[in-house]
Amino acid sequence: MEEFAAKSGVSRPTVSKYFNDPSSVRASTRERIEAALERYDFRPNLYAVNQNRRLTKNIGIVVPNLADPFFSELARNIERRCIDAGFSPTTFSSHGSREHEIEIMDTLRSIRPAGVLLAPLGRSSDRATLEAFCKDVPTVLFDSNIEGIGAAFIGSDPFQSIPLMVDYLCRTGAPPCFFEMPPVNPNANKRRDAYLRAMQRLGHTPHVVRVEGHGWDFEDIGYREGLRVIAEGGLPSQTVLCSNDRLAIGLLAAAYESGIRVGITEECTMRIAGHDDHPFARFTGPSLTTVAQDYKAISERSVETVLKLVEGGSIDDSARDILFDGHLVMRASA
Amino acid sequence: MEEFAAKSGVSRPTVSKYFNDPSSVRASTRERIEAALERYDFRPNLYAVNQNRRLTKNIGIVVPNLADPFFSELARNIERRCIDAGFSPTTFSSHGSREHEIEIMDTLRSIRPAGVLLAPLGRSSDRATLEAFCKDVPTVLFDSNIEGIGAAFIGSDPFQSIPLMVDYLCRTGAPPCFFEMPPVNPNANKRRDAYLRAMQRLGHTPHVVRVEGHGWDFEDIGYREGLRVIAEGGLPSQTVLCSNDRLAIGLLAAAYESGIRVGITEECTMRIAGHDDHPFARFTGPSLTTVAQDYKAISERSVETVLKLVEGGSIDDSARDILFDGHLVMRASA
DNA sequence: ATTATTTTTTTACGCGCGTAAAATTCAATA
DNA sequence: TATTGAATTTTACGCGCGTAAAAAAATAAT
Numbered sequence: 001m002e003e004f005a006a007k008s009g010v011s012r013p014t015v016s017k018y019f020n021d022p023s024s025v026r027a028s029t030r031e032r033i034e035a036a037l038e039r040y041d042f043r044p045n046l047y048a049v050n051q052n053r054r055l056t057k058n059i060g061i062v063v064p065n066l067a068d069p070f071f072s073e074l075a076r077n078i079e080r081r082c083i084d085a086g087f088s089p090t091t092f093s094s095h096g097s098r099e100h101e102i103e104i105m106d107t108l109r110s111i112r113p114a115g116v117l118l119a120p121l122g123r124s125s126d127r128a129t130l131e132a133f134c135k136d137v138p139t140v141l142f143d144s145n146i147e148g149i150g151a152a153f154i155g156s157d158p159f160q161s162i163p164l165m166v167d168y169l170c171r172t173g174a175p176p177c178f179f180e181m182p183p184v185n186p187n188a189n190k191r192r193d194a195y196l197r198a199m200q201r202l203g204h205t206p207h208v209v210r211v212e213g214h215g216w217d218f219e220d221i222g223y224r225e226g227l228r229v230i231a232e233g234g235l236p237s238q239t240v241l242c243s244n245d246r247l248a249i250g251l252l253a254a255a256y257e258s259g260i261r262v263g264i265t266e267e268c269t270m271r272i273a274g275h276d277d278h279p280f281a282r283f284t285g286p287s288l289t290t291v292a293q294d295y296k297a298i299s300e301r302s303v304e305t306v307l308k309l310v311e312g313g314s315i316d317d318s319a320r321d322i323l324f325d326g327h328l329v330m331r332a333s334a
Numbered sequence: 335m336e337e338f339a340a341k342s343g344v345s346r347p348t349v350s351k352y353f354n355d356p357s358s359v360r361a362s363t364r365e366r367i368e369a370a371l372e373r374y375d376f377r378p379n380l381y382a383v384n385q386n387r388r389l390t391k392n393i394g395i396v397v398p399n400l401a402d403p404f405f406s407e408l409a410r411n412i413e414r415r416c417i418d419a420g421f422s423p424t425t426f427s428s429h430g431s432r433e434h435e436i437e438i439m440d441t442l443r444s445i446r447p448a449g450v451l452l453a454p455l456g457r458s459s460d461r462a463t464l465e466a467f468c469k470d471v472p473t474v475l476f477d478s479n480i481e482g483i484g485a486a487f488i489g490s491d492p493f494q495s496i497p498l499m500v501d502y503l504c505r506t507g508a509p510p511c512f513f514e515m516p517p518v519n520p521n522a523n524k525r526r527d528a529y530l531r532a533m534q535r536l537g538h539t540p541h542v543v544r545v546e547g548h549g550w551d552f553e554d555i556g557y558r559e560g561l562r563v564i565a566e567g568g569l570p571s572q573t574v575l576c577s578n579d580r581l582a583i584g585l586l587a588a589a590y591e592s593g594i595r596v597g598i599t600e601e602c603t604m605r606i607a608g609h610d611d612h613p614f615a616r617f618t619g620p621s622l623t624t625v626a627q628d629y630k631a632i633s634e635r636s637v638e639t640v641l642k643l644v645e646g647g648s649i650d651d652s653a654r655d656i657l658f659d660g661h662l663v664m665r666a667s668a
Numbered sequence: 669a670t671t672a673t674t675t676t677t678t679t680a681c682g683c684g685c686g687t688a689a690a691a692t693t694c695a696a697t698a
Numbered sequence: 699t700a701t702t703g704a705a706t707t708t709t710a711c712g713c714g715c716g717t718a719a720a721a722a723a724a725t726a727a728t
Contacts, residue, residue, distance in 0.1 A: 002684085002685095010706080012685085013686085013706085013707075016686065017686095025705075026704090026706080043443075046446075047381040047382075047685090048684035048685040048686085048713090049684080051379065051385060051683095051684085051685075051686090051713055051714070052687080053687095054686085066400065066406055067406045067410065067613070069401055072400055073401060076401065076427070091425075095410065110380045111380060219614070219616070219617045249614075253616070253619055253621065255619075257619075257620070257666070280583075282554075282557070282587070283553045283557060283586075283587040284587065285587055285589075285591075336715095344676080344677085345676070346677095347677075347678085347717080348675090348677075350717085351716095358675095360674090360724090378715070379714050382683090383714085383715065385683055385684070385714085385715075386682085386716040386717080387716065388717090669728100670728080671727080672725105673725080673726070674724080674726085675722105675723080676722080676724080677721080677722065677723080678719100678721070679718105680717100680718090680719090682716090682717090683717105686713085688709105688710090688711085689708100690708085691706100691707080693705080694703100694706080695702105695703095695705090696701100696702085697700105697703095698699100698700085
């Protein structure tokens, strides 16, 4: 930087200032630096910069499972917004495991992030670890909430989205049963509760089909348990609302294999709906009717919130928990 | 570290040495450091470490599209192996765009990686950029090759895997046509060529169905163009070998929507096969018959190779291009 | 007990930059 | 032209560590 400053005819601290904020130097100075930049393509050493800055420009993003296209899309969206705001996002995946999540918190500390966007595992999370982390680093939770942790939470409102789907299903055919696996996070519980409430409000008897399974191979659980439940004739209703799209995708596969026609048309004997609008939901056979989460709003608000924290702002209570509405995506399966 | 060294009763350089390789200090010294570590949980500042090391322990991983579970799995596998070898992997996704790929190369330079594992976009890649990069940083290509770039290439052998599938399809029914989109990388071309060759060898007339479409939304292309081709009755054979699984997933959706029964059983009028054993291929309706790439072997060898380069080894010609065999995964669709 | 070897300590330097305070220059205003 | 305030430069310091060379200490071999 010393050399480069000489080449551009300004002092080193001025160059340093330029790289931290080009608009903070006089226009004529800026031109000189940028002219030199063309010729020598100098760039500050990332490690030296981060070692000396009071606060890095790093933003950590943590999702429970990057192999899930839902989180992959969400993470990508968030990354882009961070970059546009002049920050350096780094995404981590907990791979559905508590140990990984803890490991990531440790790694995060070592990169000294200005802020973190965390979609926690949920039930598998180690509360103490996350709590300690959030005390040290400005952290915003998204997708899945853990009470009392993080400066804010941004997600979807199951008590809006689930009734939306239940209403639709009841209006267009038999009232749905609810297909779920042991909950991995609070969302799953809330979705079930929202289902129960919505059914009761409409005067229908709710039926929850809880199948076995653990881990994050949701499709596999939906498929295996779907095969079993169908074979045993154990579905209390031929309209099935699944706790999430991935489970629904598995159940669709099971139905297909069992020779059951799924869909809204006359000749079909079963209806299956999901929740989330998973990127693959368009390409199942039949295409999956679902409730779309508002990716855009969630990622936008999450980044906004964490950046506000980073810049020293505080979150007032009205913005602590933000829940966005989902919207119905009607396709062929229900 | 100064303080911590005092607490553990050894000198700072000794502590530094310990963190670089715990086995490089005497056992008694090591115990004293680790005892102190329990009480004070000190950890070296990542940025200071990386600024001063001749070579960082960073490994860059670049894939064309992390939203594709195929690459997501591959990347995860590679990451784990890097960590186990004592390195710090960071994964980047080009998101299917040339600009992103170039941007990533730039970012990579700034983290001064010891080595890089690169699955290039292929045709959209900027050759000059990659070439320049590989000259500066030990780089191993995987999945998709670009002639003359990188120290080695690790991938699958389409001239083994495609004939495997073609043989199977011909043996069990009508010879397949080949369903492809404009190739995004050399793999796609090689797969088509391998198909042509395999058909000729078996004495059948090959038919390539090339549909329009660009970008990395393969399912969408398979679906939209599938619908069109089916409606126009344009498939030269009712057995279709798709260039990759994602295209096949789209085509399956199109067939379903067109009321065509796909599968190997009597009542089915169409067979569809894919290539890659995409994580979702098990859950399509019907489940997708495909050729599995050897994830494990590819990731293992890729990491081995780049680490060898990093540690100063050189790659002899016999290891420059490594192609692993795929294996047939027979499911319901063909 | 002496020598040879390994490990550790001491000493010293430098990595490439951020940052703070004081001194200086500059452009715009009065 | 004098004044003022902002922008810049100068000066100086420190971040937290790696690393090299020489000196000292501990261990192993003779």
